[in-house]
Amino acid sequence: MIEVVILGAGNVAFHLFRAFSEAENTRVIQVYNHLEENLNYFKDYTNTTNRISDLKSADFYLLALKDDVIADVAHNLKDLPGIVLHTSGAVSLNALENLSNFGVFYPLQTFSKNKLVDFGEIPVCIEANSAENLEKIKKLTLEITKDVREVNSEQRKALHLAAVFVNNFSNHLYTLGAEICEKNQVDFSILRPLIKETASKIESLAPKDAQTGPAIRNDQKTIEAHLRLLPKKNKDIYSILTQSIQDFHGKKL
Amino acid sequence: MIEVVILGAGNVAFHLFRAFSEAENTRVIQVYNHLEENLNYFKDYTNTTNRISDLKSADFYLLALKDDVIADVAHNLKDLPGIVLHTSGAVSLNALENLSNFGVFYPLQTFSKNKLVDFGEIPVCIEANSAENLEKIKKLTLEITKDVREVNSEQRKALHLAAVFVNNFSNHLYTLGAEICEKNQVDFSILRPLIKETASKIESLAPKDAQTGPAIRNDQKTIEAHLRLLPKKNKDIYSILTQSIQDFHGKKL
Numbered sequence A, B: 001m002i003e004v005v006i007l008g009a010g011n012v013a014f015h016l017f018r019a020f021s022e023a024e025n026t027r028v029i030q031v032y033n034h035l036e037e038n039l040n041y042f043k044d045y046t047n048t049t050n051r052i053s054d055l056k057s058a059d060f061y062l063l064a065l066k067d068d069v070i071a072d073v074a075h076n077l078k079d080l081p082g083i084v085l086h087t088s089g090a091v092s093l094n095a096l097e098n099l100s101n102f103g104v105f106y107p108l109q110t111f112s113k114n115k116l117v118d119f120g121e122i123p124v125c126i127e128a129n130s131a132e133n134l135e136k137i138k139k140l141t142l143e144i145t146k147d148v149r150e151v152n153s154e155q156r157k158a159l160h161l162a163a164v165f166v167n168n169f170s171n172h173l174y175t176l177g178a179e180i181c182e183k184n185q186v187d188f189s190i191l192r193p194l195i196k197e198t199a200s201k202i203e204s205l206a207p208k209d210a211q212t213g214p215a216i217r218n219d220q221k222t223i224e225a226h227l228r229l230l231p232k233k234n235k236d237i238y239s240i241l242t243q244s245i246q247d248f249h250g251k252k253l
Helices: A013-022 A036-043 A065-075 A132-142 A153-183 A188-201 A218-228 A232-252 B011-022 B036-043 B067-075 B131-142 B151-185 B190-202 B220-229 B234-249
Strands: A004-006 A027-030 A047-049 A060-063 A083-086 A101-105 A126-127 A148-149 B002-007 B025-031 B047-049 B060-063 B084-085 B100-106 B124-129 B148-150
Touching: A004 A013, A004 A126, A004 B084, A013 A027, A013 A101, A013 B220, A036 B067, A065 A083, A065 A153, A065 B220, A101 A132, A126 A132, A126 A153, A132 A188, A148 A218, A153 A188, A153 B148, A153 B151, A153 B190, A153 B220, A188 B151, A188 B190, A218 B002, A218 B067, A218 B151, A232 B151, B002 B131, B002 B151, B011 B025, B011 B100, B025 B151, B036 B190, B060 B067, B067 B084, B084 B131, B100 B131, B124 B131, B124 B151, B131 B148, B151 B190, B220 B234
Parallel strands: A004 A027, A004 A060, A027 A047, A060 A083, A083 A101, A126 A148, B002 B025, B002 B060, B025 B047, B060 B084, B084 B100, B124 B148
Antiparallel strands: A101 A126, B100 B124
């Protein structure tokens, strides 16, 4: 049995806790958070603590913490056995370099507490301070997903940035679409099949080959009609993305 | 049997042809295009013509044409029986007002020739010049989808605009994500589960409630690190969308 301690109590900690609790060969033996009250959910299932000095011996310590406290907390884990992993897309491997055994376990997915995900489909990017630790981390990761990838710190930071474009920014475009619907008394649900198909298309097509719409057709009449309908702020977003589509695809023509 | 003539041979015409050919109570008796060579695909299945004067008598004429030729082509259909429908999101109902029986049949979906869609899930926005024709159009539409919605021309134009945000612009963000992957020698497939989950989340959450990431957290350190990684042009897109997320969600705090 691989024993895991999770440090953190946010969305990522919650989903990691579920995944490692449900996996056959892993067990979450403790959850740590510096605030006692954040541990309530976990208390029903495992040991919890708000003191670093009470941390148990384990095979892995998973830091699901805010980026700017990772190095500090890691500093206090020096005397523990096991491999310390952070789960951040944006923090370098060497933020943990004062430790003996360390690595990265970065699940490339968006987590909300109120939406369960199937962890088995999630790509996890791993990195380690030694070949031996990389093997151990890979073994741990394969307990909860079939999609394990070795990714270095530079690539991981690029992926984290790409994720902002395809996830955070796309979701905000949905929000702006919902706002347009609301203003015109149309139920947002009407856009759901389109959103679903837009995402589903790129399972079989490269996104550049799936591009449609007035920008790539250079349909100036529609573009101008759309700009007239939009408030100033969204006009700028419309223009800059239309321009970007034309620049990107223009290069190829 | 409801008899349909389709005018046009592009993506929308192709998918409408398939849907109405497969439906139980409808039949596509003819496909028109002004260029003979565009009709090759359809010739194996139905009558085709490149002359307006050869159009057959039918219950419906579906114009799957470029926006700027709809009014002109419709003008030449005056003497035909049946209801003339255009399929555009951006063109008003009254572009067809020289006819006796007319309406709009706007499927809110993105169509590519090389990607089949399940028409039964696609919302179709309908509008007509009379209550009687609206009923007939509704009946026709229910042959191929369960999601029929009465939407007026103004609402339809707003939906067309919202569709540009959630579909064309989101897809372009996927393209930019793919470009970042390529530059860093990471396979784009790693982003697919994230893209899928981003779209799938809004089936149970309003998009504004699904927003995550550095912009909504106001994580200035990550935002600055991301901006440093981006080329000038994409920096502007990153900044304007980050600002828009903060403005939108700031308003609510």
